[in-house]
Amino acid sequence: MQDNLTKWNWKSNPFVLTIDPKLFTGYEEQVKAMMNHIENKHKVALLTGNTGSGKTSMLKWLEYNIRENVFYVSKPPQNPDMFVDIALDAFPLTFWEKILKKKPNLHNLPKYINNKLKGNHLVFLLDEAHETNKDVLEWLRVTVDQIDNVSLTMAGLPVLEEMLKEKLETLDQRITNRITLTSLTRDDTRDLIRKRIESVGGSGTIPFTEDAIDKIYHRTGGFPREVLKHCDKLISRVDKKVIDASDVDGLREFTPQNVRVDEPVVYFSPKPPSMDQIKSLPYKQRKIVELLSNENWVTPSLIIEKLDFKSYKTKGHAIRSTNNILHRLMLDGFVQRESRGKTFMYSLTPKVKTMFVEA
Ligand SMILES: Nc1ncnc2c1ncn2[C@@H]1O[C@H](COP(=O)(O)OP(=O)(O)O)[C@@H](O)[C@H]1O
Ligand SMILES: [Mg+2]
Structure with missing residues (x-):
């Protein structure tokens, strides 16, 4: 060596797995979406992706570039009380506050932070957020409601999405941006x-x-x-x-790993698809891709309604088959999906979408 x-x-x-914000590359759309979330002072964003897709890199890049009033937490604490110490690190007590024993507790922490911020915007980045327990989630929800000017980003494995919906609907409802890192x-x-x-x-x-x-x-x-x-x-x-x-x-023995971690969805295709490939797709797959090229995000039922394939015996057959086709298209890199509320919505991947725009 x-x-x-x-x-x-x-x-x-140069190829050790370290993180250096100066070496951050690509993910242009996702960076744009993150910056948009922060510039518009939106409350909560979710940043999901499999292990090694670059979530921590993205947060560190944001921290490095924003510099002021940005507050990166590498792992959710087990107990909300620990946020007091985390906040004191970011916004230390002044000399007088120490003398007057004004150390905040969990209850008045939002007020303490508001005082320190003096109207400025706080960017709060929480990594490994899929490990957050319910108490801490509750506290995060209260915090985003009570700090005047805060944008929270929760980054984690794809399960984070489901986990939030299950554990704390009220926080889930405050999510305005869902960003996925793929490849x-x-x-x-x-x-x-x-x-x-x-x-x-x-x-x-x-x-x-x-x-x-x-x-x-x-x-x-x-x-x-x-x-x-x-x-x-x-x-x-x-x-x-x-x-x-x-x-x-x-590198024979070193076969590429299936990067899926704990969701049965592999978010990358081995090769970006080409227009020729789209043209030679089986009929139903091609019809769905064409439909998606004219839409933004759609549900499987809307696809069924619009395409009205006659060959299905029942609605159940149509739904199962359409979901299978969408899954296939996702594995091949044509289609991406996001969960919205209780259902999944589908769209073309940005790359395929651009191909239609250019064609
Ligand atoms: N967009 C990127 N640009 C440059 N390096 C990246 C990027 N995304 C990930 N990496 C590198 O890949 C490795 C895994 O990324 P990491 O941010 O730890 O992923 P995650 O937090 O999603 O598990 C790190 O060594 C990191 O430096
Ligand atoms: Mg990470």
């Missing part, structure tokens, strides 16, 4: 690799050839953690100066 580092003039291994594009994958290499003193994407990067992208679907792991394996196992596509093929 050490040899490899000197071979390319690297100060250290990077081919160009962003290249950029991620390049930034990492340059950050340790290397040059461009050396030692990877463009073909090698293509292969890495296809094998990882652009899933950030997997990209880094592939690169790490390659630089430590390949004993050459240049790494090309055949070396990526050579």
Whole structure:
């Protein structure tokens, strides 16, 4: 390994799984949606994605770029009382407050924070939010209601969505933005690799050839953690100066992992679909994609209503079959879904949508 580092003039291994906001890449739409949430001072956003999709990276990027009145919590505390200490870290007591023993308790904490904020906007970022217990959720709900000017972002695994709906409907109702991290594009994958290499003193994407990067992208679907792991394996196992596509093929025993963690949905496709692929889809799949290209978010029942396929015996058959087709389309990267209330809504993935706009 050490040899490899000197071979390319690297100060250290660029592919360790660390988080540095300066190396954040891609996810343009999601970044825009997050910034929009914050600039508009919306109350609650959910940021979901599988382990390694980049949630913590995104929050750290926001923290780094906002800088003022931003408050990142890496894990929800077990007990709401701990928010007092967290808040005191962010907004310490003044000399006089100490003398007068004005340390806040949980009950008057919103008031204390409002005083400290003096009308300024507070950005509250909570990571690993799927681990939040009901007491803490209750407290978060009270907090977003009582702090004048706060935007909360809760980041967690996809189960967070269901978990909130079940545990605390009243907080769920305050969610205005639901943002999902899936995977990077081919160009962003290249950029991620390049930034990492340059950050340790290397040059461009050396030692990877463009073909090698293509292969890495296809094998990882652009899933950030997997990209880094592939690169790490390659630089430590390949004993050459240049790494090309055949070396990526050579990583046989290292099959790409199914990134699903605890939801039966894999949110990335191995390859971004092409217009030709859309044209050669089976009839019903193609009809659904075409319908979605003219809509924003739709429910399966609206799809059934609009398409009116005659071949189904009963409504139940139609629903099951449509859900299966949507699932297939989702696995192949044509379609994405979000849960809204008690139902799921579907739309084309941004990439496929753009293809229709361009066509
Ligand atoms: N958009 C991104 N740009 C650059 N690196 C990323 C990005 N997303 C994830 N990574 C890298 O992938 C790894 C996993 O990301 P992380 O933010 O820890 O994911 P999560 O919090 O969703 O589990 C980290 O090493 C991180 O640096
Ligand atoms: Mg994380």
